[in-house]
Amino acid sequence: MTNLKLEIDNYKELLKQYILSLDEKALYQAEQFSKLSMQHNISPEEIINVHIQALKDLYPNLPKEVDNSLNFLLETMISYGLAYQEFQSLREKQLELKSEISVAAKMQQNLLLTEKPTIKGLDIGAISVPAHQMNGDYYHFVSGSDGGLGIAIADVIGKGIPAALAMSMIKYSMDSFPESQRSPSVILENLNRVVERNVEPGMFMTMFFGLYNQAKQTFAYSSAGHEPGFYFDAKKNEYSEIAAKGLVLGVAKDTTYQEYEQNVKPGDMIVLLTDGVTECRIGDRFIERDEVLQVIKRYENYPAQEAVEQVFKYFERLQGFQLRDDFTLILIRKEV
Amino acid sequence: MDFQSCVNIQKEWDIVGARQLGRDKAKELGFGTVDQARIATAISELARNIYLYAGTGKICFETINDMNHKGLCVIASDNGPGIQDISLVMEDGYTTSGGLGAGLPGVKRLMDQFDIISEPGKGTEIRTVKWVR
Numbered sequence: 001m002t003n004l005k006l007e008i009d010n011y012k013e014l015l016k017q018y019i020l021s022l023d024e025k026a027l028y029q030a031e032q033f034s035k036l037s038m039q040h041n042i043s044p045e046e047i048i049n050v051h052i053q054a055l056k057d058l059y060p061n062l063p064k065e066v067d068n069s070l071n072f073l074l075e076t077m078i079s080y081g082l083a084y085q086e087f088q089s090l091r092e093k094q095l096e097l098k099s100e101i102s103v104a105a106k107m108q109q110n111l112l113l114t115e116k117p118t119i120k121g122l123d124i125g126a127i128s129v130p131a132h133q134m135n136g137d138y139y140h141f142v143s144g145s146d147g148g149l150g151i152a153i154a155d156v157i158g159k160g161i162p163a164a165l166a167m168s169m170i171k172y173s174m175d176s177f178p179e180s181q182r183s184p185s186v187i188l189e190n191l192n193r194v195v196e197r198n199v200e201p202g203m204f205m206t207m208f209f210g211l212y213n214q215a216k217q218t219f220a221y222s223s224a225g226h227e228p229g230f231y232f233d234a235k236k237n238e239y240s241e242i243a244a245k246g247l248v249l250g251v252a253k254d255t256t257y258q259e260y261e262q263n264v265k266p267g268d269m270i271v272l273l274t275d276g277v278t279e280c281r282i283g284d285r286f287i288e289r290d291e292v293l294q295v296i297k298r299y300e301n302y303p304a305q306e307a308v309e310q311v312f313k314y315f316e317r318l319q320g321f322q323l324r325d326d327f328t329l330i331l332i333r334k335e336v
Numbered sequence: 337m338d339f340q341s342c343v344n345i346q347k348e349w350d351i352v353g354a355r356q357l358g359r360d361k362a363k364e365l366g367f368g369t370v371d372q373a374r375i376a377t378a379i380s381e382l383a384r385n386i387y388l389y390a391g392t393g394k395i396c397f398e399t400i401n402d403m404n405h406k407g408l409c410v411i412a413s414d415n416g417p418g419i420q421d422i423s424l425v426m427e428d429g430y431t432t433s434g435g436l437g438a439g440l441p442g443v444k445r446l447m448d449q450f451d452i453i454s455e456p457g458k459g460t461e462i463r464t465v466k467w468v469r
Binding site for chain 2: 085089
């Protein structure tokens with residue numbers, strides 16, 4: 001209280017200085033005064049009150065009209081003062097929420113953690129970066145006892161927390177499938193049932209599941225409406241789309257998925273991605289899939305991990321360092 | 337707690353009457369200009385809530401003047417629809433009037449004490465107190 005009193009005296013002094021000299025220095029100090037008042041949560045009507053008191057002290061014979069008009073101003077400012085206090089409390093709440101979400105995001109990272117396996121003869125690179133704090137994209141590696149490798153890549157239609165929650169569910173249902181049940185089409189059929197049963201209508205998920213067979217040197221895959229990846233045929237020095245038909249997860253209960261198979265030869269490369277890659281936006285324009293391929297080609301001779309990181313950096317910069325969508329890119333190269 | 341006086345709220349202009357009576361009492365008790373303005377704004381909010389959501393009701397004043405403290409108690413009561421979720425209407429940022437008006441959190445900020453009793457279908461009573469400092 002004594003502190004505030006001091007400030008009122010301080011205000012009076014400044015006001016006097018200003019009225020007598022019209023000094024810029026007094027105005028600068030008034031600015032300091034208002035900042036200090038805000039730090040102490042002093043609302044506008046209180047400042048006006050301080051002003052009225054100071055003015056009356058300095059000029060005891062103030063015309064009644066001026067006095068009344070200042071009271072009128074004070075009344076008018078009450079609602080502003082309330083709005084200001086509400087704003088302060090909402091700002092505190094927002095900070096709380098933010099830190100809560102960041103805890104959740106960390107938890108999600110731990111939940112969805114997948115280790116990039118070391119498979120003889122394969123060079124693997126993977127990157128997944130969320131647009132906001134929580135990731136609605138997901139990839140997962142499953143290495144089998146036979147030296148094979150299962151790769152899942154998925155994208156929830158939608159972003160943010162609901163998408164991230166749905167993803168955690170997918171990961172755990174996948175973990176619960178027995179190893180014998182690793183055929184891509186069967187996995188997608190099972191997941192489709194899980195999603196259809198547990199996720200609210202209107203939320204869909206696309207997913208691609210591939211299985212690399214070490215012994216046969218084949219790549220078997222199925223897709224549930226997922227953004228097609230690319231296959232690089234080293235011999236032909238040619239990229240082609242990994243075309244696979246299939247309905248997105250969660251639409252119909254008994255959806256079946258077709259399974260495709262590709263022979264993998266040394267030097268061949270599998271590129272898997274989510275639409276956060278192909279739907280990068282520059283201003284109002286979506287980039288073309290072809291442009292994505294051009295960028296991938298640019299880094300095709302890099303080690304797989306470095307290549308995916310470089311491609312990400314390229315698109316990150318292209319979008320002004322503000323991702324519009326979660327970005328996930330996986331590159332698997334059969335070593336020569 | 338000596339005597340109580342009330343203003344019935346039936347039409348919008350009754351809000352002004354409630355403010356006036358509240359301000360007179362606040363002046364009598366020796367509230368400063370800022371607190372008078374705050375009390376008047378709180379009364380406006382309470383009276384407007386009655387006018388908008390209950391249709392009719394009343395704003396009553398009790399002056400508290402004993403040895404230890406002086407204060408003004410403002411009681412808003414109505415037989416309107418009541419408040420379903422009090423926690424919700426006490427949240428900052430919650431609005432049914434499109435952001436005009438300070439809402440009940442505003443009233444709570446303007447006054448020193450605040451209490452609501454409300455039963456859906458029966459009505460609402462809000463008691464607030466401001467102490468003379």
